[in-house]
Amino acid sequence: MRRPSRTGVTLSALLVLTAGAAGPATSAAGEGRPVRNALAGTWRMVSAVSDPGGPAERRPYGANPDGMVTFNENGTFVEVFQNPAIPPFASGERVGTPEENAAVVGRSLGQFGTYEVDRKGEYSSNVIIGSTWPNRNGQRWQTPVLRFIRKGDQLTEVLQAPGLPRLEIRFVRVP
Template sequence: MTLKSRVLAVSAVIAFSVFSTAFAGKENSLVGTWRMISATVERQGSSSDAYGPNPHGWLVFTPELTFIEVLTDPRVPPFRSNVRGEGTDEENRAAMRGSIGFFGRYTVNPNGEFMGNTVEGATFPNWVGAVRTRDDLQLKIDGDRMVEDFRRPDGAKVHIVWERVR
Protein backbone atom coordinates (compact mmCIF):
# COMPACT_ATOMS: atom_id res chain seq x y z
CA MET A 1 0.00 0.00 0.00
CA THR A 2 1.44 3.40 -0.98
CA LEU A 3 1.78 6.25 1.48
CA LYS A 4 -0.89 8.20 -0.38
CA SER A 5 -3.41 5.34 -0.20
CA ARG A 6 -2.63 4.81 3.51
CA VAL A 7 -3.24 8.49 4.23
CA LEU A 8 -6.53 8.35 2.28
CA ALA A 9 -7.64 5.21 4.12
CA VAL A 10 -6.80 6.68 7.54
CA SER A 11 -8.54 9.95 6.61
CA ALA A 12 -11.68 8.06 5.56
CA VAL A 13 -11.76 6.08 8.83
CA ILE A 14 -11.30 9.26 10.88
CA ALA A 15 -13.97 11.12 8.94
CA PHE A 16 -16.41 8.23 9.32
CA SER A 17 -15.67 7.95 13.04
CA VAL A 18 -16.12 11.67 13.63
CA PHE A 19 -19.34 11.76 11.60
CA SER A 20 -20.88 8.69 13.21
CA THR A 21 -19.96 9.67 16.79
CA ALA A 22 -21.01 13.28 16.24
CA PHE A 23 -24.57 12.08 15.77
CA ALA A 24 -24.66 9.32 18.36
CA GLY A 25 -27.94 10.01 20.12
CA LYS A 26 -28.36 13.40 18.40
CA GLU A 27 -31.06 14.06 15.83
CA ASN A 28 -30.46 16.32 12.85
CA SER A 29 -33.19 18.88 13.60
CA LEU A 30 -33.35 20.11 9.99
CA VAL A 31 -34.26 16.85 8.26
CA GLY A 32 -37.65 16.99 6.62
CA THR A 33 -39.82 19.02 4.30
CA TRP A 34 -40.67 22.59 5.20
CA ARG A 35 -43.40 24.83 3.70
CA MET A 36 -42.92 28.59 3.55
CA ILE A 37 -45.52 30.45 5.62
CA SER A 38 -44.26 34.01 5.13
CA ALA A 39 -41.28 35.86 3.70
CA THR A 40 -40.50 39.52 4.29
CA VAL A 41 -37.72 41.85 3.21
CA GLU A 42 -36.74 44.89 5.26
CA ARG A 43 -34.91 47.75 3.54
CA GLN A 44 -34.10 51.00 5.32
CA GLY A 45 -36.81 50.42 7.93
CA SER A 46 -39.53 49.53 5.39
CA SER A 47 -40.87 45.96 5.24
CA SER A 48 -42.51 44.21 2.26
CA ASP A 49 -43.58 40.72 1.22
CA ALA A 50 -40.68 38.98 -0.54
CA TYR A 51 -42.87 36.62 -2.58
CA GLY A 52 -46.28 38.24 -2.26
CA PRO A 53 -48.85 38.00 0.51
CA ASN A 54 -49.34 34.24 0.00
CA PRO A 55 -45.90 32.92 -0.94
CA HIS A 56 -45.29 29.39 -2.14
CA GLY A 57 -42.12 27.63 -1.19
CA TRP A 58 -40.59 24.35 -0.12
CA LEU A 59 -37.33 23.58 1.60
CA VAL A 60 -36.16 19.99 1.93
CA PHE A 61 -33.24 18.80 4.07
CA THR A 62 -32.21 15.17 3.60
CA PRO A 63 -30.43 12.96 6.16
CA GLU A 64 -27.56 12.76 3.63
CA LEU A 65 -26.91 16.50 4.21
CA THR A 66 -28.30 17.78 0.92
CA PHE A 67 -30.96 20.45 0.52
CA ILE A 68 -33.22 21.96 -2.13
CA GLU A 69 -35.17 25.21 -1.80
CA VAL A 70 -37.72 26.65 -4.23
CA LEU A 71 -39.53 29.93 -3.51
CA THR A 72 -42.20 31.49 -5.74
CA ASP A 73 -44.66 34.35 -5.85
CA PRO A 74 -47.92 32.82 -7.11
CA ARG A 75 -48.93 36.21 -8.55
CA VAL A 76 -46.35 35.91 -11.35
CA PRO A 77 -48.47 35.47 -14.50
CA PRO A 78 -47.92 32.54 -16.86
CA PHE A 79 -45.93 33.14 -20.03
CA ARG A 80 -47.89 33.54 -23.26
CA SER A 81 -45.79 30.80 -24.83
CA ASN A 82 -45.87 27.30 -23.41
CA VAL A 83 -42.26 26.86 -24.48
CA ARG A 84 -39.78 27.49 -21.68
CA GLY A 85 -37.08 29.86 -22.85
CA GLU A 86 -39.38 31.76 -25.20
CA GLY A 87 -40.65 34.30 -22.69
CA THR A 88 -40.62 38.00 -23.39
CA ASP A 89 -38.21 40.27 -21.54
CA GLU A 90 -41.08 41.37 -19.29
CA GLU A 91 -42.15 37.78 -18.55
CA ASN A 92 -38.57 36.71 -17.81
CA ARG A 93 -38.00 39.68 -15.50
CA ALA A 94 -41.21 38.92 -13.58
CA ALA A 95 -40.23 35.25 -13.23
CA MET A 96 -36.74 36.13 -11.96
CA ARG A 97 -38.10 38.75 -9.55
CA GLY A 98 -40.73 36.37 -8.22
CA SER A 99 -38.84 33.12 -7.79
CA ILE A 100 -35.60 31.42 -6.83
CA GLY A 101 -34.57 27.79 -6.78
CA PHE A 102 -31.31 26.36 -5.52
CA PHE A 103 -29.76 23.22 -4.07
CA GLY A 104 -26.59 21.99 -2.46
CA ARG A 105 -25.09 20.57 0.68
CA TYR A 106 -25.39 21.62 4.32
CA THR A 107 -23.62 20.90 7.58
CA VAL A 108 -24.81 20.50 11.15
CA ASN A 109 -22.98 20.53 14.47
CA PRO A 110 -22.92 17.55 16.90
CA ASN A 111 -26.24 18.80 18.35
CA GLY A 112 -27.91 18.49 14.93
CA GLU A 113 -28.12 22.28 14.46
CA PHE A 114 -27.48 24.13 11.19
CA MET A 115 -23.88 25.23 10.67
CA GLY A 116 -23.79 26.30 7.02
CA ASN A 117 -24.42 25.41 3.40
CA THR A 118 -22.84 25.45 -0.03
CA VAL A 119 -24.95 26.18 -3.11
CA GLU A 120 -24.19 23.76 -5.95
CA GLY A 121 -26.85 24.93 -8.41
CA ALA A 122 -29.28 27.84 -8.64
CA THR A 123 -31.67 29.61 -10.99
CA PHE A 124 -29.64 32.73 -10.11
CA PRO A 125 -26.17 31.71 -11.37
CA ASN A 126 -24.33 34.15 -9.08
CA TRP A 127 -25.23 31.96 -6.09
CA VAL A 128 -23.50 28.84 -7.45
CA GLY A 129 -20.52 28.10 -5.24
CA ALA A 130 -21.72 30.42 -2.47
CA VAL A 131 -20.87 29.27 1.04
CA ARG A 132 -22.97 30.56 3.92
CA THR A 133 -22.19 30.01 7.58
CA ARG A 134 -24.25 30.70 10.70
CA ASP A 135 -22.79 34.21 10.57
CA ASP A 136 -24.55 34.72 7.21
CA LEU A 137 -27.67 32.61 7.62
CA GLN A 138 -29.49 31.70 10.82
CA LEU A 139 -32.02 28.87 11.04
CA LYS A 140 -33.83 28.58 14.37
CA ILE A 141 -36.19 25.66 14.98
CA ASP A 142 -38.91 25.57 17.61
CA GLY A 143 -40.93 22.37 17.26
CA ASP A 144 -42.44 22.35 13.76
CA ARG A 145 -41.59 26.02 13.11
CA MET A 146 -38.35 27.26 11.64
CA VAL A 147 -37.28 30.89 11.22
CA GLU A 148 -34.68 31.78 8.60
CA ASP A 149 -32.87 35.12 8.75
CA PHE A 150 -30.15 36.45 6.46
CA ARG A 151 -28.91 39.65 4.92
CA ARG A 152 -28.71 40.17 1.15
CA PRO A 153 -25.56 41.71 -0.36
CA ASP A 154 -27.46 45.01 -0.75
CA GLY A 155 -28.04 45.09 3.03
CA ALA A 156 -31.73 44.10 2.96
CA LYS A 157 -32.80 41.74 5.77
CA VAL A 158 -34.82 38.66 4.77
CA HIS A 159 -37.04 36.87 7.29
CA ILE A 160 -38.76 33.61 6.30
CA VAL A 161 -41.04 31.50 8.49
CA TRP A 162 -41.33 27.80 7.67
CA GLU A 163 -43.64 25.06 8.91
CA ARG A 164 -42.58 21.41 8.93
CA VAL A 165 -44.68 19.17 6.66
CA ARG A 166 -44.97 15.54 7.73
Template structure:
Protein backbone atom coordinates in the same frame (compact mmCIF):
# COMPACT_ATOMS: atom_id res chain seq x y z
CA UNK B 1 -60.35 -3.27 39.67
CA UNK B 2 -57.54 -1.91 41.86
CA UNK B 3 -55.13 -4.22 40.04
CA UNK B 4 -56.17 -2.75 36.65
CA UNK B 5 -55.69 0.80 37.93
CA UNK B 6 -52.29 -0.07 39.40
CA UNK B 7 -51.23 -1.76 36.14
CA UNK B 8 -52.39 1.27 34.13
CA UNK B 9 -50.50 3.67 36.39
CA UNK B 10 -47.37 1.51 36.17
CA UNK B 11 -47.59 1.40 32.37
CA UNK B 12 -48.06 5.18 32.25
CA UNK B 13 -45.08 5.76 34.56
CA UNK B 14 -42.87 3.44 32.53
CA UNK B 15 -43.81 5.07 29.22
CA UNK B 16 -43.20 8.54 30.66
CA UNK B 17 -39.82 7.42 31.96
CA UNK B 18 -38.90 5.93 28.60
CA UNK B 19 -39.87 9.15 26.84
CA UNK B 20 -37.84 11.20 29.29
CA UNK B 21 -34.85 8.92 28.78
CA UNK B 22 -34.83 9.63 25.02
CA UNK B 23 -31.98 12.01 24.25
CA UNK B 24 -33.01 15.35 22.79
CA UNK B 25 -32.48 15.62 19.05
CA UNK B 26 -29.69 17.90 17.94
CA UNK B 27 -30.36 20.67 15.40
CA UNK B 28 -29.21 18.57 12.44
CA UNK B 29 -31.65 15.80 13.37
CA UNK B 30 -34.45 18.32 13.93
CA UNK B 31 -33.95 20.09 10.62
CA UNK B 32 -34.21 16.95 8.48
CA UNK B 33 -37.49 16.73 6.59
CA UNK B 34 -39.72 18.66 4.23
CA UNK B 35 -40.83 22.19 5.05
CA UNK B 36 -43.49 24.27 3.28
CA UNK B 37 -42.46 27.84 2.56
CA UNK B 38 -44.71 30.31 4.40
CA UNK B 39 -43.14 33.71 3.69
CA UNK B 40 -39.84 35.56 3.29
CA UNK B 41 -39.44 38.93 4.98
CA UNK B 42 -36.59 41.30 4.18
CA UNK B 43 -35.72 43.93 6.80
CA UNK B 44 -33.86 46.83 5.18
CA UNK B 45 -31.19 48.75 7.12
CA UNK B 46 -33.71 51.59 7.61
CA UNK B 47 -36.18 49.14 9.20
CA UNK B 48 -38.55 48.98 6.23
CA UNK B 49 -39.94 45.47 5.60
CA UNK B 50 -40.69 43.88 2.25
CA UNK B 51 -41.87 40.51 0.99
CA UNK B 52 -39.89 39.57 -2.14
CA UNK B 53 -42.16 36.61 -2.94
CA UNK B 54 -45.36 38.33 -1.83
CA UNK B 55 -47.38 37.51 1.26
CA UNK B 56 -48.78 34.22 -0.08
CA UNK B 57 -45.83 32.45 -1.73
CA UNK B 58 -45.45 28.80 -2.59
CA UNK B 59 -42.39 26.67 -2.07
CA UNK B 60 -40.56 23.97 -0.25
CA UNK B 61 -37.31 23.40 1.63
CA UNK B 62 -36.03 19.85 1.95
CA UNK B 63 -33.16 18.67 4.17
CA UNK B 64 -32.01 15.05 3.90
CA UNK B 65 -30.25 13.13 6.67
CA UNK B 66 -27.16 12.71 4.46
CA UNK B 67 -26.60 16.48 4.23
CA UNK B 68 -28.35 17.56 1.03
CA UNK B 69 -30.90 20.33 0.60
CA UNK B 70 -33.20 21.78 -2.05
CA UNK B 71 -35.15 25.01 -1.79
CA UNK B 72 -37.78 26.48 -4.11
CA UNK B 73 -39.44 29.84 -3.45
CA UNK B 74 -42.09 31.14 -5.86
CA UNK B 75 -44.41 34.11 -5.49
CA UNK B 76 -48.07 33.23 -5.52
CA UNK B 77 -48.61 35.62 -8.41
CA UNK B 78 -45.77 34.71 -10.80
CA UNK B 79 -46.98 35.69 -14.28
CA UNK B 80 -47.75 32.96 -16.77
CA UNK B 81 -46.11 32.98 -20.19
CA UNK B 82 -48.73 33.95 -22.77
CA UNK B 83 -47.40 31.56 -25.43
CA UNK B 84 -47.64 28.62 -22.99
CA UNK B 85 -44.10 27.68 -24.10
CA UNK B 86 -41.31 28.31 -21.58
CA UNK B 87 -38.83 28.77 -24.45
CA UNK B 88 -40.72 31.61 -26.16
CA UNK B 89 -41.53 34.06 -23.37
CA UNK B 90 -41.05 37.79 -23.74
CA UNK B 91 -38.24 39.64 -21.94
CA UNK B 92 -40.88 41.15 -19.63
CA UNK B 93 -42.31 37.71 -18.79
CA UNK B 94 -38.85 36.30 -18.06
CA UNK B 95 -37.98 39.32 -15.89
CA UNK B 96 -41.17 38.86 -13.87
CA UNK B 97 -40.41 35.20 -13.29
CA UNK B 98 -36.78 35.85 -12.32
CA UNK B 99 -37.73 38.54 -9.81
CA UNK B 100 -40.43 36.41 -8.17
CA UNK B 101 -38.86 32.95 -7.93
CA UNK B 102 -35.68 31.32 -6.66
CA UNK B 103 -34.44 27.77 -6.58
CA UNK B 104 -31.23 26.53 -5.00
CA UNK B 105 -29.76 23.15 -4.07
CA UNK B 106 -26.58 21.63 -2.70
CA UNK B 107 -25.27 20.33 0.59
CA UNK B 108 -25.60 21.75 4.07
CA UNK B 109 -23.90 21.67 7.45
CA UNK B 110 -25.26 22.62 10.86
CA UNK B 111 -23.17 24.34 13.54
CA UNK B 112 -24.84 23.33 16.81
CA UNK B 113 -22.90 25.82 18.95
CA UNK B 114 -23.59 28.83 16.72
CA UNK B 115 -27.12 27.67 15.83
CA UNK B 116 -26.52 28.15 12.12
CA UNK B 117 -27.05 26.20 8.92
CA UNK B 118 -24.67 26.73 6.00
CA UNK B 119 -25.84 26.07 2.46
CA UNK B 120 -23.03 24.95 0.16
CA UNK B 121 -24.69 25.85 -3.11
CA UNK B 122 -24.15 23.54 -6.07
CA UNK B 123 -26.50 25.46 -8.37
CA UNK B 124 -29.25 28.05 -8.30
CA UNK B 125 -31.70 29.82 -10.59
CA UNK B 126 -29.63 32.87 -9.57
CA UNK B 127 -26.33 31.67 -11.08
CA UNK B 128 -24.18 34.12 -9.10
CA UNK B 129 -24.71 31.92 -6.03
CA UNK B 130 -23.22 28.80 -7.61
CA UNK B 131 -20.31 27.56 -5.49
CA UNK B 132 -21.06 29.90 -2.58
CA UNK B 133 -21.40 28.94 1.06
CA UNK B 134 -24.22 30.92 2.68
CA UNK B 135 -24.82 30.81 6.41
CA UNK B 136 -28.21 31.41 7.98
CA UNK B 137 -29.04 31.83 11.65
CA UNK B 138 -31.49 29.28 13.02
CA UNK B 139 -33.91 31.60 14.82
CA UNK B 140 -36.59 29.03 15.60
CA UNK B 141 -36.77 25.27 15.15
CA UNK B 142 -39.62 23.22 16.58
CA UNK B 143 -41.40 20.09 15.41
CA UNK B 144 -43.69 22.32 13.33
CA UNK B 145 -41.85 25.58 12.58
CA UNK B 146 -38.49 26.61 11.19
CA UNK B 147 -37.29 30.19 10.82
CA UNK B 148 -33.88 31.07 9.47
CA UNK B 149 -32.30 34.43 8.74
CA UNK B 150 -29.63 35.42 6.26
CA UNK B 151 -28.15 38.40 8.12
CA UNK B 152 -26.53 39.90 5.02
CA UNK B 153 -28.70 39.88 1.91
CA UNK B 154 -26.79 40.72 -1.27
CA UNK B 155 -26.62 44.30 -2.39
CA UNK B 156 -26.82 45.65 1.17
CA UNK B 157 -30.60 45.15 1.26
CA UNK B 158 -30.55 44.10 4.93
CA UNK B 159 -31.48 40.71 6.37
CA UNK B 160 -33.94 38.11 5.08
CA UNK B 161 -35.95 35.81 7.33
CA UNK B 162 -37.59 32.73 5.82
CA UNK B 163 -40.52 31.09 7.60
CA UNK B 164 -41.43 27.42 7.07
CA UNK B 165 -43.96 24.90 8.38
CA UNK B 166 -43.12 21.18 8.52
CA UNK B 167 -44.99 18.94 6.09
CA UNK B 168 -46.75 16.17 7.99
Protein backbone atom coordinates in the same frame (compact mmCIF):
# COMPACT_ATOMS: atom_id res chain seq x y z
CA MET C 1 -32.08 26.49 -34.03
CA ARG C 2 -33.38 25.45 -30.63
CA ARG C 3 -30.85 25.30 -27.80
CA PRO C 4 -30.53 21.95 -26.02
CA SER C 5 -32.42 21.78 -22.75
CA ARG C 6 -30.49 21.65 -19.48
CA THR C 7 -33.63 20.48 -17.68
CA GLY C 8 -32.57 16.82 -17.86
CA VAL C 9 -29.16 17.61 -16.37
CA THR C 10 -30.66 19.74 -13.60
CA LEU C 11 -33.30 17.14 -12.78
CA SER C 12 -30.65 14.42 -12.70
CA ALA C 13 -28.53 16.48 -10.31
CA LEU C 14 -31.51 17.04 -8.02
CA LEU C 15 -32.35 13.34 -8.02
CA VAL C 16 -28.79 12.41 -7.11
CA LEU C 17 -28.80 14.94 -4.26
CA THR C 18 -32.13 13.83 -2.86
CA ALA C 19 -31.48 10.10 -3.25
CA GLY C 20 -29.28 10.03 -0.17
CA ALA C 21 -26.18 8.22 -1.34
CA ALA C 22 -24.20 9.38 1.70
CA GLY C 23 -24.89 8.53 5.32
CA PRO C 24 -26.55 10.74 7.94
CA ALA C 25 -25.46 14.36 8.35
CA THR C 26 -22.41 14.65 10.52
CA SER C 27 -21.21 17.42 12.76
CA ALA C 28 -19.31 20.36 11.30
CA ALA C 29 -16.51 19.48 13.67
CA GLY C 30 -15.74 16.60 11.31
CA GLU C 31 -15.96 13.88 13.93
CA GLY C 32 -18.05 11.77 11.58
CA ARG C 33 -20.48 10.78 14.31
CA PRO C 34 -24.17 11.02 13.44
CA VAL C 35 -25.97 13.79 15.31
CA ARG C 36 -29.63 14.61 15.84
CA ASN C 37 -30.44 16.80 12.86
CA ALA C 38 -32.94 19.54 13.79
CA LEU C 39 -33.42 20.57 10.13
CA ALA C 40 -34.08 17.17 8.54
CA GLY C 41 -37.44 16.99 6.80
CA THR C 42 -39.57 18.94 4.39
CA TRP C 43 -40.79 22.44 5.21
CA ARG C 44 -43.42 24.58 3.43
CA MET C 45 -42.90 28.34 3.22
CA VAL C 46 -45.64 30.43 4.84
CA SER C 47 -44.05 33.90 4.69
CA ALA C 48 -40.99 35.74 3.42
CA VAL C 49 -40.24 39.32 4.46
CA SER C 50 -37.25 41.45 3.56
CA ASP C 51 -36.31 44.21 6.05
CA PRO C 52 -39.12 43.17 8.46
CA GLY C 53 -40.50 46.20 10.30
CA GLY C 54 -38.04 48.49 8.51
CA PRO C 55 -38.61 51.34 6.07
CA ALA C 56 -37.89 49.12 3.03
CA GLU C 57 -40.05 46.16 4.11
CA ARG C 58 -41.20 44.06 1.17
CA ARG C 59 -42.38 40.54 0.38
CA PRO C 60 -40.10 39.15 -2.34
CA TYR C 61 -42.40 36.18 -3.08
CA GLY C 62 -45.69 38.04 -2.66
CA ALA C 63 -48.33 38.21 0.06
CA ASN C 64 -48.99 34.45 -0.12
CA PRO C 65 -45.67 32.88 -1.11
CA ASP C 66 -45.32 29.27 -2.12
CA GLY C 67 -42.31 27.07 -1.78
CA MET C 68 -40.60 24.25 0.02
CA VAL C 69 -37.21 23.30 1.34
CA THR C 70 -36.13 19.73 2.04
CA PHE C 71 -33.15 18.94 4.24
CA ASN C 72 -32.14 15.31 3.82
CA GLU C 73 -30.45 13.35 6.61
CA ASN C 74 -27.45 12.85 4.31
CA GLY C 75 -26.58 16.57 4.36
CA THR C 76 -28.15 17.64 1.06
CA PHE C 77 -30.90 20.22 0.54
CA VAL C 78 -33.12 21.48 -2.24
CA GLU C 79 -35.39 24.53 -2.14
CA VAL C 80 -37.80 26.21 -4.52
CA PHE C 81 -39.58 29.48 -3.71
CA GLN C 82 -42.02 31.43 -5.88
CA ASN C 83 -44.68 34.07 -5.95
CA PRO C 84 -47.76 32.10 -7.10
CA ALA C 85 -49.23 35.32 -8.54
CA ILE C 86 -46.69 35.32 -11.40
CA PRO C 87 -48.89 35.20 -14.51
CA PRO C 88 -48.38 32.41 -17.05
CA PHE C 89 -46.48 33.30 -20.22
CA ALA C 90 -48.90 34.53 -22.88
CA SER C 91 -47.26 32.38 -25.57
CA GLY C 92 -47.50 29.19 -23.53
CA GLU C 93 -43.83 28.54 -24.36
CA ARG C 94 -41.01 27.91 -21.84
CA VAL C 95 -39.38 31.29 -22.56
CA GLY C 96 -41.46 34.44 -22.26
CA THR C 97 -41.08 38.05 -23.24
CA PRO C 98 -38.35 40.09 -21.53
CA GLU C 99 -40.97 41.44 -19.10
CA GLU C 100 -42.36 37.97 -18.34
CA ASN C 101 -38.86 36.55 -17.83
CA ALA C 102 -37.95 39.44 -15.49
CA ALA C 103 -41.05 38.72 -13.38
CA VAL C 104 -40.06 35.07 -13.00
CA VAL C 105 -36.41 35.79 -12.19
CA GLY C 106 -37.32 38.54 -9.71
CA ARG C 107 -40.00 36.55 -7.86
CA SER C 108 -38.69 32.98 -7.68
CA LEU C 109 -35.60 31.08 -6.56
CA GLY C 110 -34.52 27.47 -6.79
CA GLN C 111 -31.27 26.06 -5.45
CA PHE C 112 -29.66 22.89 -4.14
CA GLY C 113 -26.51 21.93 -2.32
CA THR C 114 -25.04 20.47 0.84
CA TYR C 115 -25.29 21.53 4.48
CA GLU C 116 -23.79 20.73 7.87
CA VAL C 117 -25.14 20.77 11.39
CA ASP C 118 -23.19 21.39 14.58
CA ARG C 119 -22.82 19.06 17.58
CA LYS C 120 -26.30 20.06 18.77
CA GLY C 121 -27.81 19.18 15.38
CA GLU C 122 -28.41 22.81 14.45
CA TYR C 123 -27.49 24.46 11.15
CA SER C 124 -23.88 25.58 10.83
CA SER C 125 -23.19 26.01 7.08
CA ASN C 126 -24.16 25.16 3.52
CA VAL C 127 -22.68 25.21 0.04
CA ILE C 128 -24.92 26.10 -2.90
CA ILE C 129 -24.05 23.77 -5.77
CA GLY C 130 -26.63 25.11 -8.21
CA SER C 131 -29.05 28.02 -8.20
CA THR C 132 -31.42 29.81 -10.56
CA TRP C 133 -29.53 32.90 -9.36
CA PRO C 134 -26.13 32.06 -10.91
CA ASN C 135 -24.23 34.45 -8.63
CA ARG C 136 -24.92 32.04 -5.75
CA ASN C 137 -23.40 28.98 -7.42
CA GLY C 138 -20.50 27.73 -5.29
CA GLN C 139 -21.19 30.12 -2.40
CA ARG C 140 -20.73 28.94 1.17
CA TRP C 141 -23.09 30.40 3.77
CA GLN C 142 -22.65 29.91 7.50
CA THR C 143 -23.77 31.27 10.81
CA PRO C 144 -24.20 34.10 11.74
CA VAL C 145 -24.93 35.31 8.16
CA LEU C 146 -27.49 32.52 7.66
CA ARG C 147 -29.35 31.00 10.60
CA PHE C 148 -32.20 28.53 10.99
CA ILE C 149 -34.26 28.65 14.18
CA ARG C 150 -36.52 25.69 14.86
CA LYS C 151 -39.38 25.72 17.37
CA GLY C 152 -41.35 22.49 17.15
CA ASP C 153 -42.94 22.24 13.71
CA GLN C 154 -41.91 25.79 12.77
CA LEU C 155 -38.64 26.85 11.17
CA THR C 156 -37.38 30.38 10.55
CA GLU C 157 -34.58 31.14 8.11
CA VAL C 158 -32.79 34.43 8.79
CA LEU C 159 -30.36 35.76 6.19
CA GLN C 160 -28.33 38.85 7.11
CA ALA C 161 -25.76 39.14 4.34
CA PRO C 162 -23.46 42.17 4.30
CA GLY C 163 -24.94 45.04 2.30
CA LEU C 164 -28.39 43.44 2.01
CA PRO C 165 -31.56 43.92 4.08
CA ARG C 166 -32.41 41.18 6.58
CA LEU C 167 -34.57 38.42 5.08
CA GLU C 168 -36.82 36.22 7.24
CA ILE C 169 -38.57 33.19 5.77
CA ARG C 170 -40.96 31.19 7.92
CA PHE C 171 -41.81 27.53 7.30
CA VAL C 172 -44.03 24.84 8.78
CA ARG C 173 -43.13 21.16 8.76
CA VAL C 174 -44.83 19.07 6.09
CA PRO C 175 -46.34 16.03 7.84
